[in-house]
Amino acid sequence: MQTNTKTHFFDLLQVLRGVAAIMVVFHHSIGSLKYYHHINYPFLNFIGSVGKFGVDFFFVLSGFIISFSATEKYGTPNGIKNYFLNRIIRIYVPYLPIGIAMFLIYKLLPGYSNSDRSISLITSLTLLPDGKPALSVAWTLTFEVFFYLFFCISFVSKKTWNYFLLFWSAVIIYFNYIEIFPSNLQNSFFKIFLSTYNLEFILGYILACLINSKIKIKEAILWFGLMIFSALFIMLKLNDRSYFNFDINLIFVCASFIIIYLAIQYNQKLNKNALVMIIGNATYSIYLVHNPLQMAVIRLIPNINTKISIVISLLLVVTLSIGIGFLYSLYFEKKLITVFRNKLKI
Numbered sequence: 274m275q276t277n278t279k280t281h282f283f284d285l286l287q288v289l290r291g292v293a294a295i296m297v298v299f300h301h302s303i304g305s306l307k308y309y310h311h312i313n314y315p316f317l318n319f320i321g322s323v324g325k326f327g328v329d330f331f332f333v334l335s336g337f338i339i340s341f342s343a344t345e346k347y348g349t350p351n352g353i354k355n356y357f358l359n360r361i362i363r364i365y366v367p368y369l370p371i372g373i374a375m376f377l378i379y380k381l382l383p384g385y386s387n388s389d390r391s392i393s394l395i396t397s398l399t400l401l402p403d404g405k406p407a408l409s410v411a412w413t414l415t416f417e418v419f420f421y422l423f424f425c426i427s428f429v430s431k432k433t434w435n436y437f438l439l440f441w442s443a444v445i446i447y448f449n450y451i452e453i454f455p456s457n458l459q460n461s462f463f464k465i466f467l468s469t470y471n472l473e474f475i476l477g478y479i480l481a482c483l484i485n486s487k488i489k490i491k492e493a494i495l496w497f498g499l500m501i502f503s504a505l506f507i508m509l510k511l512n513d514r515s516y517f518n519f520d521i522n523l524i525f526v527c528a529s530f531i532i533i534y535l536a537i538q539y540n541q542k543l544n545k546n547a548l549v550m551i552i553g554n555a556t557y558s559i560y561l562v563h564n565p566l567q568m569a570v571i572r573l574i575p576n577i578n579t580k581i582s583i584v585i586s587l588l589l590v591v592t593l594s595i596g597i598g599f600l601y602s603l604y605f606e607k608k609l610i611t612v613f614r615n616k617l618k619i
Contacts, residue, residue: 298559302571306586329526334533337477340427353428358619362617367602379392392405441466445467502528506524551599563598571586
């Protein structure tokens with residue numbers, strides 16, 4: 274989402290969003306190289322395994338952005354209605370054409386997918402938790418929608434929302450770290466509700482509270498914390514270690530928390546035509562188009578079996594993802610979102 278208001282701009286966060294999107298592109302592209310061309314280099318595998326944490330960064334950032342931007346909407350006429358409609362338009366307008374297209378492709382060509390997975394029509398169309406969506410990366414959007422729906426509570430009562438977050442966090446921690454998570458749990462709603470991924474959105478909300486309250490953290494503490502969390506993350510990844518459920522994700526999001534905080538403190542206006550800003554502003558479209566795109570491109574390229582061919586194929590996928598994502602953002606996402614917002618007067 275574009276993060277501009279009358280009084281705030283977060284251009285450095287847009288750049289970081291772009292970096293996170295490219296991380297995810299590499300994660301899926303390297304996975305396709307392994308699947309279709311049996312490429313198996315330790316360094317490449319490491320890059321691919323790190324790339325998936327771009328999603329964790331997105332979750333923290335989403336929790337921050339939605340919480341920070343909502344501050345100006347509290348107490349305004351139709352505040353909750355405008356918030357809800359904005360979220361619906363922002364998520365579903367760019368998503369639905371691609372989500373529906375992928376659902377139809379998998380129905381017509383069931384062998385096209387990289388994996389054997391059952392696809393839920395309900396989730397593919399609504400992003401509500403009922404199963405797996407046709408567009409595989411849309412599982413993250415289910416979490417986004419889930420958090421946004423609960424966030425409506427804050428428009429009714431900020432105090433109630435804070436108490437709810439304490440309750441939600443306690444329940445997640447209890448079922449994931451104290452009581453063994455029921456492995457036979459089939460209810461999709463509770464699977465999402467009890468997921469540790471929600472802690473990342475909540476951490477983003479806490480960050481927004483710090484920024485809104487103008488609470489300053491000493492730079493020395495921030496840089497020291499970033500160094501510690503980054504070192505722990507790299508150590509665990511290099512040694513392929515895990516000491517408890519979701520530990521490496523939590524370490525990464527703590528580093529992300531600090532990076533976002535620092536980016537806000539050091540923020541500066543950037544040229545909107547700079548490549549990093551173009552990528553950052555088109556991040557959502559890049560995220561939506563990249564997975565089916567990289568899967569098709571890497572599947573079609575023959576004889577990817579040398580280091581140079583691997584590099585070329587990855588650069589090609591990244592370039593196409595950025596280019597097509599930018600065009601989709603420019604000529605569809607932004608224009609249609611504007612049309613809907615004007616029609617609904619929000």
